[in-house]
Amino acid sequence: MSRINLKPAATLRAPAELIAHGFAAAADLPDLEKVAAHYAVAVTPDIAALIDRDDPDDPIARQFIPSAEELTAAPGENADPIGDHTHSPAAGIVHRYPDRVLFKLVHVCAVYCRFCFRREMVGPGKATALSQSAYEGAIGYIRAHPEIWEVILTGGDPLMLSPRRLAEVMADLAGIDHVRIIRIHTRVPVADPARVSRKMIAALRVEGATTWVALHANHARELTAKARAACAAIVDAGIPMVSQSVLLRGVNDNAADLEALMRAFVECRIKPYYLHHGDLAPGTSHLRTTLAHGQALMRQLRGRVSGLCQPDYVLDIPGGHGKSPVGPGYLSPADSFSEAREPEAETRYRVVDYCGDVHLYPPTP
Numbered sequence: 001m002s003r004i005n006l007k008p009a010a011t012l013r014a015p016a017e018l019i020a021h022g023f024a025a026a027a028d029l030p031d032l033e034k035v036a037a038h039y040a041v042a043v044t045p046d047i048a049a050l051i052d053r054d055d056p057d058d059p060i061a062r063q064f065i066p067s068a069e070e071l072t073a074a075p076g077e078n079a080d081p082i083g084d085h086t087h088s089p090a091a092g093i094v095h096r097y098p099d100r101v102l103f104k105l106v107h108v109c110a111v112y113c114r115f116c117f118r119r120e121m122v123g124p125g126k127a128t129a130l131s132q133s134a135y136e137g138a139i140g141y142i143r144a145h146p147e148i149w150e151v152i153l154t155g156g157d158p159l160m161l162s163p164r165r166l167a168e169v170m171a172d173l174a175g176i177d178h179v180r181i182i183r184i185h186t187r188v189p190v191a192d193p194a195r196v197s198r199k200m201i202a203a204l205r206v207e208g209a210t211t212w213v214a215l216h217a218n219h220a221r222e223l224t225a226k227a228r229a230a231c232a233a234i235v236d237a238g239i240p241m242v243s244q245s246v247l248l249r250g251v252n253d254n255a256a257d258l259e260a261l262m263r264a265f266v267e268c269r270i271k272p273y274y275l276h277h278g279d280l281a282p283g284t285s286h287l288r289t290t291l292a293h294g295q296a297l298m299r300q301l302r303g304r305v306s307g308l309c310q311p312d313y314v315l316d317i318p319g320g321h322g323k324s325p326v327g328p329g330y331l332s333p334a335d336s337f338s339e340a341r342e343p344e345a346e347t348r349y350r351v352v353d354y355c356g357d358v359h360l361y362p363p364t365p
């Protein structure tokens with residue numbers, strides 16, 4: 001690998017730039033050009049600084065540096081893996097659950113994750129944001145549906161908007177009486193923490209609705225001092241934060257790394273919220289693990305850290321059927337005991353403790 005220009009001053013977008021900065025091998029250029037022609041590439045200086053170029057298995061590089069493996073779609077992978085289109089009544093809106101909508105305002109991100117479930121909707125050849133008329137249509141849809149209590153601004157990354165534009169959007173949403181919660185899903189505090197300026201934070205706070213920010217990060221190393229400071233500024237402004245992470249092979253699919261990530265979130269006053277099973281996005285099978293492995297990791301996490309550090313392990317069911325918790329179960333009927341009891345008696349269960357030991361509930365008299 002080349003060892004010139006090791007410290008990028010700007011976001012790297014072209015495979016040749018990644019090679020020039022030592023993030024990919026020159027021999028891979030033809031394949032990486034093919035990947036980049038279809039899927040967006042962006043590695044910010046903050047993310048680039050986190051990558052150990054001497055580690056071929058670096059967990060940060062696996063998330064952001066493109067790979068020839070992305071050229072192969074596995075069976076079952078789909079350009080719309082979680083069925084956004086099935087529930088899109090207006091441009092930019094996904095109305096999958098009764099009381100909330102996704103509002104996809106922008107189609108650009110600070111960085112492009114190699115496992116992105118919306119990778120076919122962001123990047124080369126896509127519009128960068130909703131047109132003004134589509135935006136007005138989306139706001140009109142939300143206004144016309146009083147059951148919508150929560151609006152989730154999501155990806156692309158809404159913090160790629162200017163503070164001025166973000167403030168306008170927040171005011172438009174908060175001006176709708178029934179919209180009480182505005183949740184913003186972002187990777188910016190990690191990928192480009194300098195964007196989290198005072199003006200940006202001021203734009204997040206709005207009269208008439210409560211703002212929540214969900215931070216997407218997948219490895220504890222992403223929570224740098226700068227990222228922690230950006231999150232602290234958001235929380236100090238009175239905006240609660242939750243996390244979302246994706247379970248990724250070679251990134252965080254072991255108990256120690258997951259534990260470190262969840263502890264880092266909690267130290268930053270960010271409540272772990274979701275650990276997503278990898279979606280069936282095209283060319284991402286090399287980054288997915290199995291549900292059985294995910295469940296085993298969640299059991300280990302339960303034994304290692306407090307409830308504060310426990311996310312929900314969830315699967316977005318392909319076809320647009322929504323998220324379901326897929327974490328391990330801890331409770332099962334103790335059939336041999338139940339059968340012997342009166343019908344109206346409390347069912348007896350087996351319950352598994354944090355060490356994996358099994359107990360009866362209610363306990364044996």
Ligand code: SF4
Nearest residue numbers: 109112113116155187
């Ligand atoms: S930040 Fe979110 S929307 Fe953007 S590439 Fe990553 S996963 Fe996809």
